[in-house]
Amino acid sequence: MITAEHLTKRYGEKRAVEDLSFAVRPGAVTGFLGPNGAGKSTTMRMLVGLDSPTSGRITIDGTLYRDLPDPLRHVGVVLDARAVHPGRSAYHHLLAVARTHGIPDSRVAEVLDLVGLSAVARRRAGGFSLGMSQRLGVATALLGDPQVLVLDEPVNGLDPDGVLWIRRLLAGLAREGRTVFLSSHLMSELSLIADDLVVIGQGRLLAAGTAQEFVARAGAGTVRVVSPQSADLATALQGPGVTVTSIDGATLEVHGLDARDVGRIAADHGVVLFELLSRSLTLEEAFMRITRNALEYRTPQEAAR
Template identity: 60%
Template sequence: MIELEGLTKHYGDVRAVDHLTFTVRPGVITGFLGPNGAGKSTTMRMMLDLDRPTSGTVRIDGRHYRELHDPLKTVGALLDAKAMHGGRSAYHHLLCLAQSNGIPAGRVREALDTVGLTSVARKRTKGFSLGMGQRLGIAGALLGDPRILMFDEPVNGLDPEGIHWIRNLMKGLAAQGRTVFVSSHLMSEMALTADHLVVIGQGKLLADTSMADFIAENSRAFVTMRSPDQERLREVLRGAGIDFVPGAEGALEVEGEDAAHLGELAARHQLVLHELSPRSASLEEAFMRLTAGSVEYHAHENHRPAAAAAPTAEAGGQWGAGWRKKGS
């Protein structure tokens, strides 16, 4: 279990994390969401004592991370897939971690086998692709067979098979009663993986709830109806006391009604329908709606850069497109 209480972090005048209080419980996958600059990475670094809080506390199974003896046996974390010595082989990278935490050397081969890197165990990591680096980072997190796992963007660089694998791995770990905390910007993947969500914006807690409740409370579900006789469709709906709003391309959108009920209503009035489609609420829609006021960086769709313009530091040549401030 991970417990945060009033966790706050200042960088000069910038408050990257603002009095965060929430609990990450065992047995479920807790997703950690927020726009760029929300403070997710800073929060995870403070959980691992890589950054010191300005105020507030984080406890791992009731203790501070720095108080843990052989911490990899309690917490396994992937925060940066590139955090490895490029001159070492995958095997020796993990062996170094194992020896520093009193972990038997036999666990190194087991971890490499789990993530599918046995065939490249003796190759230097500087030649690894991003996806291979991710797998090695995950192997490091699993090395001590910990009760608590933390992953920051774990599917970054993985191919479809790898994404499917890490999703099932996390579900299996949670099913064993372990605490699994995962941060990601991929809403579609988070929707398939997480059971519970913690959402922050500008360092503040915006939501701490189940996936189902988060979507229900922050998004809109409706049924799209389209008929060759749209005016009669409106009359039928009004006659039944059903509210609707105009939709795309002349369709009608009905909230709070079951599609089957609406289809039966049209059939009773011998009304031909060309479309009767329920639209389920999505995690992406719910996230965008909740965090709309917390987005720090906005792209402008009507801006078209000159085709021949050379990249500059101001245009992104130094930092790259979509650079993030510290605390993102």
């Protein structure tokens, strides 16, 4: 388990992380989300001892990373997929890591096979594509067979087959009871893989819990209604907190009411309905709603959303 307790990091006057507390449970894939500048990378760097907190702490099973007797066997980390000597082959990179951590040479072949790099194991890492580098990073993280995995943007550069591979890999590791903590900007991918979410903005916690709880917290979705009397229905639906948008001459999108409310109001006003469909928020829509006041950089269009 990963636990952050009142974690704070300041660089001079800049507040990168402020009083951040959350827990990442074993047996689940937890997505770590936030707008650019939210403090995700700083938090991950503090987790693995690359930065020191100004105050508070973040631990693995109650222990600071720097105090782990054999870190690679406890925590597998990928913060930069390109952090490999370009002149070394994938095999020799992994072999060097294994031998400096007392890991059997045989484990190198195992992880190369696991990530699909056996055929290019003797090629220099400097010639790898970003997707191949991501696979090598994951292989390095898995070398010590750790119970905790920390991955920063692991899907970047992967082709569709690679995305499917890492989705299945991480889900399988979580099913084994491991703790999987990953950041990503790809909401569509996180919606398929993440069991839990930790969302931060401007260094502070915005939400933590299951993905379903996160979407529900963001509010109601959209009701799509088709009627030959759409203008009359739009007038009848108006009220506090309700937004009605005309899509075409017969179709409306309604925010702020559920499908039952729309159907009841239509019946009360004698409006004929051809179609009434409720659509839940997507993870991306929920993220946009919850983080809209926590953007460090924004265009006028983003400010108005």
